[in-house]
Amino acid sequence: MKKVIMGNHALSYGALLSRSQVIAAYPITPQTQVVELLSEMCADKTLDAKFIKVESEHSAMAACIGASVVGARTFTATSAQGLALMHELLHWASGGRLPVVMGNVNRSMAPGWSIWTDQNDSLSQRDTGWMQFYCASNQEVLDTVIQAFKVSEQLAIPSMVILDAFALSHTYEVVDIPDQAKVDEYLPPFRPPFRLTPDDPHAFDGLTGPENYFELRYKLQKDMEKAPALIEETGQEYEKLFGRRLRLVEDYLCDDAEIVLVSSGTAGYTARVAVDDLRQNGVKVGNLRIRVFRPFPFEAVRRILKKAKKVAIVDRNISYGHHGIFYQEVKSALYGGANGRPLFGFIAGLGGRDITPATFKGIVDHTLAHDQAEEEIIWIGVKK
Amino acid sequence: MKKEKKMTVTLPLEEYAGSGNLACQGCGAMLAMRYVLKALGPRTVLCIPACCWAVIDGPFPHSSLSVPIYHCAFEAAASTATGVKAGLDMIGDTETTVVAWAGDGGTFDIGLQALSGAAERNDDIIYACYDNEAYMNTGIQRSSATPYGAWTTTTPVKFFKDQPKKDINAIMAAHRIPYQATASTSYPEDLVKKTKKAKGIKGTRFLHIYAPCPTGWKSRPEDTVKLGRMVVQNCIFPLYEVESGEKYTLSLKIKDKKPISDYLKLQGRFRHLKPEEIQTMQEEVDRNWARLLKKCEGN
Numbered sequence: 001m002k003k004v005i006m007g008n009h010a011l012s013y014g015a016l017l018s019r020s021q022v023i024a025a026y027p028i029t030p031q032t033q034v035v036e037l038l039s040e041m042c043a044d045k046t047l048d049a050k051f052i053k054v055e056s057e058h059s060a061m062a063a064c065i066g067a068s069v070v071g072a073r074t075f076t077a078t079s080a081q082g083l084a085l086m087h088e089l090l091h092w093a094s095g096g097r098l099p100v101v102m103g104n105v106n107r108s109m110a111p112g113w114s115i116w117t118d119q120n121d122s123l124s125q126r127d128t129g130w131m132q133f134y135c136a137s138n139q140e141v142l143d144t145v146i147q148a149f150k151v152s153e154q155l156a157i158p159s160m161v162i163l164d165a166f167a168l169s170h171t172y173e174v175v176d177i178p179d180q181a182k183v184d185e186y187l188p189p190f191r192p193p194f195r196l197t198p199d200d201p202h203a204f205d206g207l208t209g210p211e212n213y214f215e216l217r218y219k220l221q222k223d224m225e226k227a228p229a230l231i232e233e234t235g236q237e238y239e240k241l242f243g244r245r246l247r248l249v250e251d252y253l254c255d256d257a258e259i260v261l262v263s264s265g266t267a268g269y270t271a272r273v274a275v276d277d278l279r280q281n282g283v284k285v286g287n288l289r290i291r292v293f294r295p296f297p298f299e300a301v302r303r304i305l306k307k308a309k310k311v312a313i314v315d316r317n318i319s320y321g322h323h324g325i326f327y328q329e330v331k332s333a334l335y336g337g338a339n340g341r342p343l344f345g346f347i348a349g350l351g352g353r354d355i356t357p358a359t360f361k362g363i364v365d366h367t368l369a370h371d372q373a374e375e376e377i378i379w380i381g382v383k384k
Numbered sequence: 385m386k387k388e389k390k391m392t393v394t395l396p397l398e399e400y401a402g403s404g405n406l407a408c409q410g411c412g413a414m415l416a417m418r419y420v421l422k423a424l425g426p427r428t429v430l431c432i433p434a435c436c437w438a439v440i441d442g443p444f445p446h447s448s449l450s451v452p453i454y455h456c457a458f459e460a461a462a463s464t465a466t467g468v469k470a471g472l473d474m475i476g477d478t479e480t481t482v483v484a485w486a487g488d489g490g491t492f493d494i495g496l497q498a499l500s501g502a503a504e505r506n507d508d509i510i511y512a513c514y515d516n517e518a519y520m521n522t523g524i525q526r527s528s529a530t531p532y533g534a535w536t537t538t539t540p541v542k543f544f545k546d547q548p549k550k551d552i553n554a555i556m557a558a559h560r561i562p563y564q565a566t567a568s569t570s571y572p573e574d575l576v577k578k579t580k581k582a583k584g585i586k587g588t589r590f591l592h593i594y595a596p597c598p599t600g601w602k603s604r605p606e607d608t609v610k611l612g613r614m615v616v617q618n619c620i621f622p623l624y625e626v627e628s629g630e631k632y633t634l635s636l637k638i639k640d641k642k643p644i645s646d647y648l649k650l651q652g653r654f655r656h657l658k659p660e661e662i663q664t665m666q667e668e669v670d671r672n673w674a675r676l677l678k679k680c681e682g683n
Contacts, residue, residue: 022470058497059460062498070475070477089460200452212444
């Protein structure tokens, strides 16, 4: 069924069709309509879910964590200051391996107060262990919520579905709302292998010493590394059922492009318009829209940018004292290996595991013994 | 033949709190957990934020309790418990009792917003605060539950805490929750009775449990039970219930109200106090007691 809906309502429909069981949310401009529509859906039983009207975003994420750990599918949505208030609990959700799905409307951080879009709110959460999907249309917002639940639940990693303030959140577009039966076929009920229950009592997420913490983080990264393939695979499966392919990146006229633009969010669609115009004037330009930022789509970015003479990266964000964040991420993807002098990346000492002179000696020995790094991450002292 | 005398069993015999835990000697928080679980039984889920009990239970992958625990963020005990309850309801488990189990710092201070939110929504959880009157797990820093006069590492004797303890029960009563009660680990039958009563009620229930801490109070471990009795009998921590924020009932009538000085003497945290400061404390206790008796009138 096709409907003309706003981006915020596309999130609500995504949560509805995914049969979210617990929703805990707090209002913030420009996210508010997401939860308004969901509360109506819960009130008139269109959606069989508990809607917890919490007193803060911190409590919203805490309630989602509590509901998820007992085995309920959970959804929330927020923006900017609200996301920042959740920060501690974003680590809690991912560290606890809970597949919460959250919509985040990209809004600039205060001060000064701003309700308009940029990406610094979500990119400030880059290292919290959440997958991040940046959407370019209302259709993609709805589709991504459904896909995010599927990927999150398979990997036990939470997902953030991100849309630009106003450019998507309040803009009405035609959206194909899939049949519930087909969504059910795509997304089976949430049945986690471990859950908090008196039937099999265990303590979850307690004090974890240096002898175990490192391995838990290693496993989170290893599962995050499985995500790109799974996102492509579930994106193809989505295409079979719904006719829309969901990919890590979207490349537009990049094959023969001398200049490739790299963009994300709605700017990614705007860039396509510019590419069409420029091509008519004979400029060989293409656009690479990064849809999935975490996990970073290294392979796709390298492959698509391989032939480009120049790459122009557009960041609607900044890491103060560094660069635009997509710029630094793309640079890091292209550097190393054949693209520059060899770089070796080591991870050591998580959770208080000792880093000793011997650790550094091992690192130097490894570096001396290899012309190039064989892996992007070389784990030092992890028990595999 | 001599007639066999049977001991009267006044507490449930089942144990859900095991040995091998990491509690200090004479820990009141340990007793609080043991009695509360005896009352609640095995179909219980605990949400424990940062507090002594985050450690007492034992490190990953161990647990000394035979009920499941979710270790949650410091300020999020109530909201996590709310989520757990909603999640259990949605997967068809409406029987399990969901308990937020937090210390005084996690309740009176950093967790107060989430607790107030849950109470205002009347979420169907039991919130139990074991009160050892300071941040004991981080090494004895003052909280808003620390009483007037007490030494802590952030209220040194030259600058001891000169504000009274926050009246958390008045705050909870203002939320008109269906049930709240104070309890002391030295009156286990009363604690078990109140916990069972709380279990049978729907909505937000609040238990405020006095839990002596020899490590933080500089008291002798063997005095834990004694202190828990004295604090009730001198009316610093009276035992009472409040229903719907209005109906106050005393659980233990005090005929011979004791002075607070003997109680203070057993704790190093009050050793520096001068007689006039003790007098100030006594007057505050007397005022609070009179106020409580007034609220209990007619019940």
